[in-house]
Amino acid sequence: MGEGGRWLGLVVAYLVGSTPFAYGAGRVLRGIDLREHGSGNLGATNVLRTLGTGAGVVVLLLDAAKGAVPVLFFREWFGGGTGPWWPALFGLAAVAGHVRPYLGLFRGGGKGVATAAGVFGALSPGAMGIALLVFVGLVAVTRYVSVGSIGAGLALAVTSAVMYGPTAPRAILAAVIAAFVVYTHRANIGRLRRGEESRFGARPAGAR
Numbered sequence: 432m433g434e435g436g437r438w439l440g441l442v443v444a445y446l447v448g449s450t451p452f453a454y455g456a457g458r459v460l461r462g463i464d465l466r467e468h469g470s471g472n473l474g475a476t477n478v479l480r481t482l483g484t485g486a487g488v489v490v491l492l493l494d495a496a497k498g499a500v501p502v503l504f505f506r507e508w509f510g511g512g513t514g515p516w517w518p519a520l521f522g523l524a525a526v527a528g529h530v531r532p533y534l535g536l537f538r539g540g541g542k543g544v545a546t547a548a549g550v551f552g553a554l555s556p557g558a559m560g561i562a563l564l565v566f567v568g569l570v571a572v573t574r575y576v577s578v579g580s581i582g583a584g585l586a587l588a589v590t591s592a593v594m595y596g597p598t599a600p601r602a603i604l605a606a607v608i609a610a611f612v613v614y615t616h617r618a619n620i621g622r623l624r625r626g627e628e629s630r631f632g633a634r635p636a637g638a639r
Contacts, residue, residue, distance in 0.1 A: 437517055440509030444501035444521040448528025448546060452493040453478050456486050470629075473532075474541030476576050480629075491545050498525045498549030519604040522550035526608060530615055542615040544580045547608045551587060555601050558594055562587040574630040577619035584612035 453473040457465035460482050465473055469481040475494055479487025501521035510517075529546040551559040566583035570576055591605035613620075622628040 436510040440501070440505045440517070440521055441524045443509070444505060444524035445528040446533070447501060448497050448525035449532035449534055449540075450493075450497060450528075451532060451534055451540075452490045452497075453541065456482055456490050460486055472541060475545050494529065494541065494545035495549030495552065497529060498522055498546040498551075499553040500549075501525045502550055502553040515600040518554060519600040522547075522554060523604055523607060526550060526611060530611060542580065543608070543611050544584070547584070547587075547612065550608070551591075551601075551605065554604070555591060555594070558587055558590040558601070558605065561590045570631055575619075575623065575628055576631050577616050577623065577628060581613055581616055581620075584609040 451473055453465055453475065456478050457463045457468070463481075465471075465477055465481060469477040471477070475487050475491035478490045501524065502518045505521040506517055526543045526546050528540075530540045530543045532540045548559060548563070551562070562583040565586040566579040568579075569582045570579035573579070588602070588605040588609035591599070591602040595602045597603075619628055
């Protein structure tokens with residue numbers, strides 16, 4: 432497709448990332464807008480706490496697929512040559528769509544963790560595996576999903592820089608995603624400082 436096809440691929444990757452699976456789960460399963468329940472976040476953690484484990488796992492996998500599909504297939508579908516930059520950019524566009532979806536007028540998305548995991552699961556399974564171990568370990572010790580998510584994002588950035596060099600596309604993308612994750616968890620960081628953050632396994636009042 433050439434250069435124009437690559438830019439079209441970025442737009443499509445953003446639209447794929449914007450697909451609101453968490454919002455759809457709330458509407459289909461309980462007729463609610465998840466932005467008005469639980470944490471108000473359209474992410475898998477809020478789905479799990481508000482709608483249950485089964486729905487949370489399904490949304491987690493779908494959100495991860497939003498990141499993996501552009502990385503795996505969009506270079507072939509839309510072009511991107513043989514260099515490493517375009518798959519990384521397609522993945523970044525998907526994460527941006529999840530965090531700032533057009534359907535919410537660039538507000539009301541998720542925090543980007545599951546979609547970023549899908550991106551790096553496809554782009555760099557080794558680095559993603561280490562980040563996943565950090566996530567599981569931190570959540571197991573602290574029972575805070577937010578702590579695990581932030582720690583995993585930072586681990587992904589450090590691991591990618593060590594594995595590929597700090598100027599490699601995958602390392603730069605990992606650093607950008609880590610900054611995304613910290614930024615989208617700024618409210619959680621405030622609650623952690625105040626001792627008000629919900630622990631994993633706790634469910635909001637009224638949740639079933």
